Amino acid sequence: MKKILIIVVLINLAAIAGAIAGQASEPPAFRCPFDSFESYPITSAFDLDPGASQADWTGWSSGDPTSGFGHAYNGHTGTDWGLPTGTNLVSVAKGTVTALREGVPNDDHSDTGNYLILSHTVSGKNWQSKYWHLSQNSVIPTVGAIVTKGQSIAQSDNTGNSTGPHLHFALSCTSASGNDSCPIYHGWFEEHEWYYGNTRPCLIYLKSNTDSLNCRRGNSTSYDIVTQVAEGAMFVCSQHNNWYRIFAPMPPARAYESRQNSGLPAAGYTESGTWANGADKSSVADAAGDANYVALAGAGSRYSTFAATGDSDSATFTWTAPQRGNYSIYATWPSNANAKNVTYRVTDLNGSQDIKITQKGNYGQGGTGTHANPYIIETNPYVANHTTVGGDDIWNSYSPEGAGLPENGPERIYKFTIETATSLNVEVAHTGYPTKDVDIHLLYSLSNTDCQARSDWELSVSSLPPGTYYIAIDSYGTDNSGATDYTITVTFGESEPFANKWVKIGDFTYANGGTGTVQILESSVDGKVNSSLEGRVYADAIKVVPTITYRSVWASDAYLTRVNSSTTPLACVGILADQTPGNDSSDINQYKEVPIYADKAAGAANTSAIVGKAVTGQRFVCSQKSGDWYKIYLTAGCGAPEGWIYGDNLFIYNSAVVPVELSVFSAD
Structure with missing residues (x-):
């Protein structure tokens, strides 16, 4: 007989991470463009929402309360650090000088000012780094010169379009889109931990020292609770403003059905009037690996019939919001649905809203593709x-x-x-x-x-x-x-009603632990879609999908302890994947949602339950690794205290300290 022994060991993954498919990618190792991120504050972050709003890598978006300082302003395509005039600047990597300008006087603010552009080849890709508002005649290398990583290249100042001394730094991957993007958002800097001071962005690690620690929209108890974290859970902090801003994953999508797999009514489902069990059921199927994947397990559905117009029959799905935020709600029904203008009455934080949706079936009309019979x-x-x-x-x-x-x-x-x-x-x-x-x-x-x-x-x-x-x-x-x-x-579009499809009802807002209901009302039905078939209104299933509302939340610094990774080594993973071919997006709307699973898997495919999801740019403390899967801490809104993310979606810092789970076979 053989037994499987699970052994947790520490091995150095630095040499292999990112080199093998499925492994989290090591950062491309660009260094700070001056002596240290702890020396000077970020004064303006990269704007990841180039439309009318603003957003940045910390999880902040315009309109957020008590945001502190250092956030993005509209259209800002770089990161600004508040460097005093004459601060020494260094090359972020080995490279070649592509272009420079250094003749603008230090008191001249009429145009772009003095700058330096370097080209690099790092981690097998081509890049450009850009340094703006430099001091007059301070650029050291010449065009075509080769510079080494950390070599002095210029001094900062206030030339060009600038209201005060600072460095505007930009980095782009020319092997991908070539657009300037945010190196902190994408994990392009080799530094993963730094702290400047209160109110400013930072990257530090925190551990909860109390159970069910409330996390809120803002940095005081006057703000609404979003979710909670458990004692001992560790998270990455992106800002300190008396309280700590931490990256928080989102809850998973959930399906609510009218019937259990036993055929009995499902929990949270109620009805009034005359409803019958239907053997038919929606065949809607989410794609494997979709962050919002759900599977329907109920034995059939419930339906109500009508002759010409609907009567007073109704059915209600009731559910509880796992955390505060916005949710998209969908409905589905099988092919025999046949009712015009069914009312879906949805209650949320703002009251109730009626949405009329035609439950259109799939009547197998086929056709031959001719003019007479399309x-x-x-x-x-x-x-x-x-x-x-x-x-x-x-x-x-x-x-x-x-x-x-x-x-x-x-x-x-x-x-x-x-x-x-x-x-x-x-x-x-x-x-x-x-x-x-x-x-x-x-x-x-x-x-x-x-x-x-x-x-x-x-x-x-x-x-x-x-x-x-x-x-x-x-x-x-x-x-x-x-x-x-x-x-x-x-x-x-996803709101167009088809059978066997998730049809979007709308977007709604719920408090943490708030009750949501979706009521199906037959009374508004004013006819059939197919007049030759029986009129039917279905209560089959709904799907509740959390949407990005809070990429980060606030928790009191009285209940969080900073963990210094130099003395207590920790690994950090971040969501690398986005919707661009090169994972170098400069627009937050190009984010990707990544599923978090209850357990690891032998390969990329994972059949365990989805317990949460994360989005591009979020960072998490990594507590364990198994094969190509990485374990992170979750919040109470998720379906488990910890979960697993596939490495292809991640960048990783300090991979050498990740506890690795190995399966070893031994004879009994």
């Missing part, structure tokens, strides 16, 4: 493999859009009806181009003279009004010479 689009997304070979050859041109472009080959026709103003995206993929070619046409009626949009491979409309529309996929050439097989994918 393919009927009844799913979202709609994906099908079709061919224009042998199709109707009736329309050879389109107008007003596409006028003058002959398309003399056969076409296939699609029909869809939308209930809301929604986005639309149509993609067509095929081979054989340019000999074989088909194009996309969006028609407002079944007429080639009512073409409102045309595209070769992909067609997008940001907001299409409710109504019935047609899509023509038409071939070039004559007869079948340009006709071909193709795959069509049609996607609608």
Whole structure:
């Protein structure tokens, strides 16, 4: 017999982390551009929200209470440190001088002032570092010169567009987007721990010394509680302003069903009127690895029937908000739903709101793609493999859009009806181009003279009004010479009601521990979608999804103890992944949500429960490593006190001190 022994050891991962798929990435090791981050304060952070609002790496956003100092101002594309005039600046890495300017007088504020730009190759990627507002004639190297990491390169000052002595520093990865971004947000600096003083941004480690420590929106007990942390839990602090600002993960998404897997009514579900058990159930399926993944387990659903219009039947889902914040709520129903204008009455912190949604089913109408019998689009997304070979050859041109472009080959026709103003995206993929070619046409009626949009491979409309529309996929050439097989994918916005899909009801706000309800009211139903079938209103399931509200929260410094990693070594992981190819976003709206699991897994796929989620730029204390999985501390709003994140999503600091769990087999 064999037993599995779990052994926790410390090994040096610095040489391998980031070099193997699945491992968290080591920082690219750029140093501070002056002597130490503890010497001078951040006076203005990089603005990660280039729109009308502001946000920065600390978790602060414009409108947050008691924010202290050093945060971003609108459109700021660098990080400012309040360096006195004449402060020595050094190269953040080995590099080459690309450009410089040093002739602007120190009292001249008319333009960009004096600057220095260096090019680097670090961690196998190309970068640029930029230093602005330099002192006149202080730049030491010349264009083309090679500088070493830490070498003196210039002195700071107040030249150019500046209101006081400081260094404006920017870093960009030219192997990726090349856009200036925030090196602290992305974990590009090698320093992971520093503290300047009260009110200023910092990076330090904290440990809770009391149980159920309240974390709030602001830095006093007058602000609302967001969540709690347990005694002994450790977190990364991004600012001290009498209290501490700490990075906090978000709760997981949760599904609430009308029936349990036993078939009995589920907890939190109630109803009035006449409802019946339905063997049918929504087949909605979230993608594996989605941070908001939920699985439906109930045995069937509940439904109420009606003849022409609805009656007083109602069903209610009741749930408790795991922490304060904003939540998106979705509903789903199976294919036999058939009711116009069902009311979803949602209660939140602001009261109740009624949203009318048509429960449209999937009635299997199919179609053959001809003018007389178009393919009927009844799913979202709609994906099908079709061919224009042998199709109707009736329309050879389109107008007003596409006028003058002959398309003399056969076409296939699609029909869809939308209930809301929604986005639309149509993609067509095929081979054989340019000999074989088909194009996309969006028609407002079944007429080639009512073409409102045309595209070769992909067609997008940001907001299409409710109504019935047609899509023509038409071939070039004559007869079948340009006709071909193709795959069509049609996607609608998440609020457009389709069966077997999570349909968005809206966005709502809840207090920590607040009660939420979603009530389904049949009384507003004014007809059927399909008049030949039985009228049915379904209560199947809802999905409650936390959205980014607080990337960081405040907790009293009376109940948090600073842990100095130089004497008590700690490892820190941060969320590296975002929506850009090079993970170098400069816009917080390009964030990625990363799932946090209850347990580690043998590989990238993880089937354990999702207990939380984190977003780009957040940092956490790493307490353990197992394979490619990293364990972090969580808050009370999550589904467990600790959870695991896959290493591909992470950067890591101080990896050599992470306790590593190894599985060792021994004979008994």
